[in-house]
Amino acid sequence: MPDKKKVIIVPCSGVGKPFGTISREAAYQVTEEDRPERTQIVPLSLLVLGDEEARAALAEADVITIDGCALVCASKMVAESGAQVSASFNSMDVYRANRQYKPQGISSLNEAGQKLVGLLAEQIDAAVDKLTAEEEQDA
Amino acid sequence: MPELKQKKVGIVSCSGEELPEGTVSRLAALKVLEELRPDETVTICLPLFLAGGEGDRAFAKFYPTIAIDGCNQRCAYRATEMYSNTPAAGIVITDLIKDEKLERPTGCRHLDGIGNYLVEAAAAKAAEQVDELLGKRWSRQQGRFDKADSVNTQETAESAVPQTMDVSVQATCSCGSGIPTQKLSVGGKDLSFVALPLIFQNFAEDQRSPSAQTLDALMDTVRLYNSIDPELEAETRAAIEAAYQAYWADRN
Numbered sequence: 252m253p254d255k256k257k258v259i260i261v262p263c264s265g266v267g268k269p270f271g272t273i274s275r276e277a278a279y280q281v282t283e284e285d286r287p288e289r290t291q292i293v294p295l296s297l298l299v300l301g302d303e304e305a306r307a308a309l310a311e312a313d314v315i316t317i318d319g320c321a322l323v324c325a326s327k328m329v330a331e332s333g334a335q336v337s338a339s340f341n342s343m344d345v346y347r348a349n350r351q352y353k354p355q356g357i358s359s360l361n362e363a364g365q366k367l368v369g370l371l372a373e374q375i376d377a378a379v380d381k382l383t384a385e386e387e388q389d390a
Numbered sequence: 391m392p393e394l395k396q397k398k399v400g401i402v403s404c405s406g407e408e409l410p411e412g413t414v415s416r417l418a419a420l421k422v423l424e425e426l427r428p429d430e431t432v433t434i435c436l437p438l439f440l441a442g443g444e445g446d447r448a449f450a451k452f453y454p455t456i457a458i459d460g461c462n463q464r465c466a467y468r469a470t471e472m473y474s475n476t477p478a479a480g481i482v483i484t485d486l487i488k489d490e491k492l493e494r495p496t497g498c499r500h501l502d503g504i505g506n507y508l509v510e511a512a513a514a515k516a517a518e519q520v521d522e523l524l525g526k527r528w529s530r531q532q533g534r535f536d537k538a539d540s541v542n543t544q545e546t547a548e549s550a551v552p553q554t555m556d557v558s559v560q561a562t563c564s565c566g567s568g569i570p571t572q573k574l575s576v577g578g579k580d581l582s583f584v585a586l587p588l589i590f591q592n593f594a595e596d597q598r599s600p601s602a603q604t605l606d607a608l609m610d611t612v613r614l615y616n617s618i619d620p621e622l623e624a625e626t627r628a629a630i631e632a633a634y635q636a637y638w639a640d641r642n
Contacts, residue, residue, distance in 0.1 A: 264405025265435045266416055267423075275407060279499040292498075294412065295437050296405040296465035300472070324437035331440065358420040 256386070257291040258337075258379050259312045261329055263319035264295040269354040271319035273342035273367050276360065278317055280372040286379050298328045309334035313382045315375060317342065338378040345371045399520045400453035401433045402470050402477070404460040410495040411460030411483040414505050418481075418512035419458050426517040430524060436466055439473035444571050448584050450474035452615075454523045456516055459483065479519045481512055574633055577625040585615040586630075590637045600635045608634060 262278035265271020282290045297305035314334050316325040318341040326339050345367050346354065354364030403419035406412020423431050432453060438446040449455070450470050457467035457477040467480045486508060487494060495505030572586040589611050598604045608630060612618070618626050 262407055263435075264407070264437060266403050266405075266419055267433050267435065271435070276499065278407065283499060292408045294405050294407045294409075294465075296469065297463075299437050299440055299469045300463075300465055302463075322438065322441060324435060324441040327441040328437050358417055358424065 256312050257289055258286075258382055259293050259309055259314045260290050260317065260375070261293050261295060261298070261309075261314060261325045262317040263325050263342075265319040265324075267357070268319065269357055269360060269364055270342045270346070272357050272360055273345070273354060273364055273371060274317040274319040274325075274340075276365075276368040277340075277342065277371040277375060280368060281375045281379065285372060285376045289383055290379055295325055295328055298332050301332075306332045306334070313337040313386070315339070315378055315382075317371070317375065319343070337382055338375075340371060340374060340378075342367065342371055345374070397524065398430055398432045398453055399427075399478075399523050400449055400455035401431050401458065401516065402436060402450070402455055402466045403433070403458045404466045405436055406460035406465070407498065409460050410498055410501060410505055411487075411508075413460075413498050413501055414483045414495060414508045414512060415458040415460045415466070415481075417501070417509045418483075418516060421509060421513035422516045422520065426513055427520045430520055436469055439469055444582055447474050448571060450477060452584065454478035454526075456480065456519050456523070458512060458516060478523055481515055481519075483508060483512060486511055486515075572633070574626075574629040576629045577622050581622075581626075583612060583616050583630075586612065586633075589615075590634055593634070594638060594641050600631065600638050605631050605634070 260278045260282055263271045263274040265274070278292055282292050291308075293305050293308055298309075309329060309332055314329055314336055316323075316329050316336050316339045318325045318339065320341075320343060323339075323341065326336055329336050346352065349367065349370060352363035352366045354367055355361045356364060360368065401419045401422055404412050404415040406415065419433065423433055434446060434449045439449070451474065455470055455475070455477045457464070457470050457480045459466045459480065459482045461484050462482060464480065464482060467477055470477050486492075490511070492504055492508070495508060496502045497505060501509070570587040571582045571584050573580050573582050574586075575581075589608065593604065593608060593611075598607070605627065609627060612630060
């Protein structure tokens with residue numbers, strides 16, 4: 252699908268808590284493994300600096316944010332950049348719904364954390380599929 | 391008794407999720423925070439300078455900060471400088487690659503051998519910088535090292551070799567907590583005072599009731615963390631006196 256716009260994934264850039272790692276790992280799973288041809292990561296740091304190219308990429312695409320805490324930096328920064336958030340996720344919500352998996356580790360997640368990554372990635376995959384289908388209908 | 395935060399070094403990492411060098415910078419930051427210098431370092435997420443509150447934006451003024459960036463866009467350094475304060479030091483992974491004549495690393499999610507080597511190298515360099523920065527006296531009032539202080543002009547001792555710990559330690563994250571600040575109306579302007587809530591708490595728990603002597607001590611402590619405009623000295627003193635009296639009355 253070379254002509255189709257990719258869905259932009261903006262994950263939390265948290266470095267101090269496991270939930271940030273879960274958000275980022277889920278973004279990698281979607282963009283590198285599950286839906287590599289239909290998705291692309293845009294880093295939050297470029298949006299923080301107001302990078303024009305990053306802002307332009309967001310303006311023309313469907314954007315999915317993946318936050319890692321209640322401060323929802325990714326969603327806030329995307330909105331601040333003037334883009335519409337098509338779907339938003341928070342790794343803490345996935346944990347709340349699956350409390351049997353207690354994530355630990357930041358640089359390297361434990362098995363429970365990896366489970367949450369998989370569950371979150373599944374939800375994002377479904378959102379990507381829905382957005383892609385809607386775009387195909389509109390075309 | 392609550393303590394004002396002891397001197398630490400802030401580590402701000404590039405988020406650069408789309409580049410392997412971004413992963414290198416993040417993992418290097420975590421290695422310093424979790425293993426090499428867990429008691430001496432604290433971190434904050436880059437977007438919080440914008441998405442967070444005033445306390446988050448005071449981060450790099452409160453702590454001398456090292457920015458670890460993945461590429462020469464230097465988002466961590468520039469954003470810290472733009473929204474908080476100029477970092478005390480910086481590391482750029484692409485510079486390390488150039489200096490050591492290495493190939494670019496591959497794998498954003500799972501780094502290759504070069505990437506893992508760079509994580510170790512960048513973390514060791516950052517740990518050295520932490521030691522160097524802790525050997526100097528940081529002025530929270532000025533948000534920089536005071537050049538008039540003789541300690542800051544001495545050559546630093548040889549860098550300590552980073553010690554890797556066997557046990558995993560959680561990185562100290564400042565997200566959401568920030569540095570407590572309080573706004574006061576001074577001379578018709580709303581001014582923010584870094585650490586004022588903690589200073590009040592400390593004084594009240596020491597049973598230091600509002601008095602001229604207490605106010606002198608309060609002002610000395612407030613000056614450690616804030617720059618007070620000499621022209622507004624009297625108004626600032628009056629505003630802090632009123633705020634502390636109100637705080638004291640609430641507690642007692």
